[in-house]
């Protein structure tokens with residue numbers, strides 16, 4: 001298991017910008033093969049920025065999910081938020097922050113609020129292990145993943161050529177930020193469906209309890225890993241919902257800057273295939289992990305390229 005750098009506030013000499021980006025690149029490559037592949041399709045300055053953001057997001061997640069998570073309290077997250085304020089005022093706290101400070105200088109559309117919201121999402125993981133309604137789960141998904149969409153869109157940039165709706169040349173097309181959030185939520189819902197079994201082992205149920213009730217499937221069934229018709233119907237329902245977020249997200253890609261469309265189509269298609277893998281496993285997410293083999297990932301790249309060019 002790779003050890004992510006922990007904050008070292010007493011250190012005086014920090015890494016150079018180049019070394020900081022290289023550390024972020026390496027961490028992204030080691031932790032997130034699929035995202036890393038997507039970033040390789042971007043121009044250099046954008047890809048480096050995404051690595052810096054990836055590392056900040058991953059470290060934030062590790063505070064509540066990683067090896068030291070049992071020591072994380074509200075106070076830890078308050079301190080992490082103070083680090084964030086410091087980064088946004090141009091003062092890196094440790095080596096990899098140097099890359100994020102540089103990224104903030106080059107991409108002024110990056111706003112602190114999505115970063116704060118992500119910390120609020122991790123705070124939810126400290127105290128909550130059940131969600132009664134989809135509305136509650138959606139807020140969690142916005143915070144831990146929709147925010148990544150907002151951060152990424154600020155780096156990728158929007159197409160600046162004026163766009164109007166084809167049915168009425170006076171109607172401007174909607175702002176794509178909503179679709180950027182939708183892609184984050186779609187990815188997180190997919191994560192949740194893939195990891196039901198793993199999360200149950202930690203006493204966590206992310207699926208809304210109202211959905212379990214609707215399909216007459218109990219918490220005890222879930223903890224016992226029961227895969228039957230009730231479970232399969234519940235999973236089909238959840239997969240359909242995740243698919244709708246992917247469909248919403250697709251609408252926004254054409255409004256991103258042209259050099260971002262291929263990477264985002266690729267990321268969307270690669271992540272979405274996890275839903276197909278769950279279906280191929282007959283919805284058994286308890287005894288096997290839904291997995292997309294590399295050959296399937298590579299096969300989807302030409303289609304992603306085509307979509308990026310024509311849609």
Ligand SMILES: CC(C)=CCC/C(C)=C/CC/C(C)=C/CC/C(C)=C/[C@@H]1[C@@H](COP(=O)(O)OP(=O)(O)O)[C@]1(C)CC/C=C(\C)CC/C=C(\C)CCC=C(C)C
Pocket residue numbers: 035038039050053054057058061065144145146148149150152153176177179180181183184187188191192249250252253256263264267
């Ligand atoms: C208009 C339009 C469609 C724009 C596109 C915007 C865009 C690129 C959106 C993508 C958003 C995205 C990649 C969301 C990731 C969501 C995610 C997986 C969140 C994970 C949360 C917690 O999950 P959990 O603990 O259940 O999972 P683990 O088992 O721990 O994995 C996160 C872990 C939160 C932290 C998120 C990250 C570490 C991923 C950040 C990724 C990037 C910055 C890379 C984005 C780059 C590309 C090429 C898409």
Ligand SMILES: [Mn+2]
Pocket residue numbers: 061062065
């Ligand atoms: Mn996690």
